[in-house]
Amino acid sequence: MKLAVAGKGGSGKTSISGTMARLLARSGHRVLAIDGDSNPNLALTLGIPPEQMSDLPTLTRDLLDRTPEGARLAKTLEEICATHSVKAPDGVTLLVMAHPQHAGAG
Ligand SMILES: Nc1ncnc2c1ncn2[C@@H]1O[C@H](COP(=O)(O)OP(=O)(O)OP(=O)(O)O)[C@@H](O)[C@H]1O
Numbered sequence: 723m724k725l726a727v728a729g730k731g732g733s734g735k736t737s738i739s740g741t742m743a744r745l746l747a748r749s750g751h752r753v754l755a756i757d758g759d760s761n762p763n764l765a766l767t768l769g770i771p772p773e774q775m776s777d778l779p780t781l782t783r784d785l786l787d788r789t790p791e792g793a794r795l796a797k798t799l800e801e802i803c804a805t806h807s808v809k810a811p812d813g814v815t816l817l818v819m820a821h822p823q824h825a826g827a828g
């Protein structure tokens with residue numbers, strides 16, 4: 723089962739995603755959570771302490787091969803998880819797409 727949560731800013735997307743991920747993992751499901759937000763905070767909702775957040779590995783662009791036919795992963799999901807994921811409490815595996823590098827203007 724794949725679930726994508728999108729919607730208006732501040733409407734509870736991260737809270738609902740984190741809670742669902744933790745409940746599903748607690749009930750024995752294998753859960754891979756992917757935080758695609760450019761200002762990620764799903765880790766916090768999943769129970770990862772704030773001081774570990776800046777150490778979280780992020781996904782790199784070279785994981786995607788772009789061809790005229792489309793895009794595909796350059797590695798298997800297992801290979802990506804082995805190097806780019808962290809385990810959160812309750813057994814959720816988390817992949818983070820990006821960290822903010824610096825504050826922008828405006
Ligand atoms: N059911 C709820 N009842 C009360 N407050 C809630 C509820 N769900 C989320 N919140 C609070 O609302 C705020 C926004 O929630 P959250 O960060 O999950 O939203 P979001 O859609 O992920 O926001 P963003 O668009 O900024 O990523 C947070 O302070 C959160 O604690």
Ligand SMILES: [Mg+2]
Nearest residue numbers: 735736737759
């Ligand atoms: Mg959010």
